[in-house]
Amino acid sequence: GVEQNEEILNRILAWMEENGVPAYNEETGKGLVRHVLIRFGFMTKEIMVCLVVNGKKLPAEEKLIKSLTEFEGMTSITLSVNRERTNVIMGKEIRCLWGQGYITDYIGTVKYRISPLSFYQVNPAQTEKLYGLALEYAGLTGNETVWDLYCGIGTISLFLAQKAKKVYGVEIVPEAIADAKNNAKINEIENAEFFVGKSEEILPAYYEQYAKDHPGEHAHADVIVVDPPRKGCEENLLHTMASMQPDRIVYVSCDSATLARDVKVLGELGYEVKKVRGVDQFPMTCHVETVVLLSQQKPDDTIEIDLDLDELDATSAELKATYQEIKDYVLKEFGLKVSSLYISQVKRKCGIEVGENYNLPKSENARVPQCPKEKEDAIKAALKYYAMI
Numbered sequence: 265g266v267e268q269n270e271e272i273l274n275r276i277l278a279w280m281e282e283n284g285v286p287a288y289n290e291e292t293g294k295g296l297v298r299h300v301l302i303r304f305g306f307m308t309k310e311i312m313v314c315l316v317v318n319g320k321k322l323p324a325e326e327k328l329i330k331s332l333t334e335f336e337g338m339t340s341i342t343l344s345v346n347r348e349r350t351n352v353i354m355g356k357e358i359r360c361l362w363g364q365g366y367i368t369d370y371i372g373t374v375k376y377r378i379s380p381l382s383f384y385q386v387n388p389a390q391t392e393k394l395y396g397l398a399l400e401y402a403g404l405t406g407n408e409t410v411w412d413l414y415c416g417i418g419t420i421s422l423f424l425a426q427k428a429k430k431v432y433g434v435e436i437v438p439e440a441i442a443d444a445k446n447n448a449k450i451n452e453i454e455n456a457e458f459f460v461g462k463s464e465e466i467l468p469a470y471y472e473q474y475a476k477d478h479p480g481e482h483a484h485a486d487v488i489v490v491d492p493p494r495k496g497c498e499e500n501l502l503h504t505m506a507s508m509q510p511d512r513i514v515y516v517s518c519d520s521a522t523l524a525r526d527v528k529v530l531g532e533l534g535y536e537v538k539k540v541r542g543v544d545q546f547p548m549t550c551h552v553e554t555v556v557l558l559s560q561q562k563p564d565d566t567i568e569i570d571l572d573l574d575e576l577d578a579t580s581a582e583l584k585a586t587y588q589e590i591k592d593y594v595l596k597e598f599g600l601k602v603s604s605l606y607i608s609q610v611k612r613k614c615g616i617e618v619g620e621n622y623n624l625p626k627s628e629n630a631r632v633p634q635c636p637k638e639k640e641d642a643i644k645a646a647l648k649y650y651a652m653i
Contacts, residue, residue, distance in 0.1 A: 268335065269302055272313060275331045276300055283324035293349050295316075301344075301354070301380060305369035306388040312337040312367045316346050316354060322361075325490045329430040337625045339367045353367075354381055366443075371395060374422045376447050381439040385547050393551050394516065394543045394553055395423045398489060401539060401557040404428050408486035413463040413501070418444030418456065420489055420516070425456040428487070433458040434466045449539025456609045463490070464498035468631050471504050475633070482601055484508045499529060499600040500632050506533035507633070508605035518545075523554055534587060536561050561588070585650035593649060598642040606635035610617055610643040614653045 346355030415433030474483035515525035
């Protein structure tokens with residue numbers, strides 16, 4: 265659709281010239297047309313054009329519509345009002361000028377409705393590969409509860425829902441969640457539920473609420489899929505993810521630097537990288553999408569080594585118990601499940617060195633679940649048992 269792109273832009277420019285419609289000037293804040301967003305349904309051949317304008321309406325609107333609707337496949341012409349002095353592209357308010365307010369497209373067998381404010385991958389052939397890979401890494405058998413964080417219009421969620429028992433999607437853009445719910449409906453997918461909000465707030469709040477409603481238990485996910493923006497995941501979100509003890513975490517990343525940072529934190533929380541593959545979504549650029557599969561290190565992943573301790577003359581305090589050993593001890597002796605997060609909190613209270621990444625979350629008001637008294641006592645008992653305090 266690239267040649268059509270150019271042709272559509274040329275027609276819009278011709279219309280601007282003929283009707284004296286000025287382009288927006290960022291320096292002065294004057295002028296009308298700020299941006300043009302063009303989207304294609306690659307399978308459906310539907311075209312969407314959205315003009316972002318610094319005003320409420322267009323002069324000679326009819327002429328523009330007449331010119332654009334001559335394109336085969338033109339389905340949606342909308343106006344996005346953005347009068348802010350800002351470099352944010354889209355405005356909040358969107359008005360339909362002609363046709364409908366969305367286009368539809370398919371990825372695999374799932375049909376998606378895409379509106380101007382929703383994020384949609386620009387390279388559908390590779391997107392299908394990317395999501396296929398995320399699905400393969402998720403290793404679903406039909407019994408799993410899956411969380412899909414930063415889910416957008418539900419592109420990955422609905423892919424997963426076909427093979428999972430239940431999928432929860434979280435996304436901060438309300439319009440995208442409206443699309444996600446709609447997309448579930450048009451595909452008759454009933455086992456997907458969507459929440460509007462920041463993943464780093466929704467998941468910890470859900471985790472805390474669950475503990476209140478089910479004393480002695482913790483919220484569990486079998487698989488967690490994250491597809492965050494370039495800035496990656498907040499540290500408190502990674503802690504909550506690990507506390508839910510999923511068997512697998514599938515991390516879809518568009519920025520390898522923040523991916524490396526986050527994988528390091530997850531590693532300290534007991535998740536190790538099993539597989540990694542890059543998908544070139546943006547050929548001819550330096551950007552690459554990466555899909556990583558992490559899974560929980562099980563106690564039986566350890567290697568047994570026999571040492572004659574006399575030779576080492578080790579003091580018992582140097583023989584540190586692993587997080588997993590502490591968890592197992594607390595479960596066996598007290599029947600309580602404790603998270604790595606809680607153990608690190610108690611260790612810090614007892615003055616035991618904890619990896620720096622266990623430090624507090626980045627943002628001031630991020631909610632980190634605090635270890636309850638009962639669990640704290642159990643963890644202290646384990647630390648005493650292992651002669652660490």
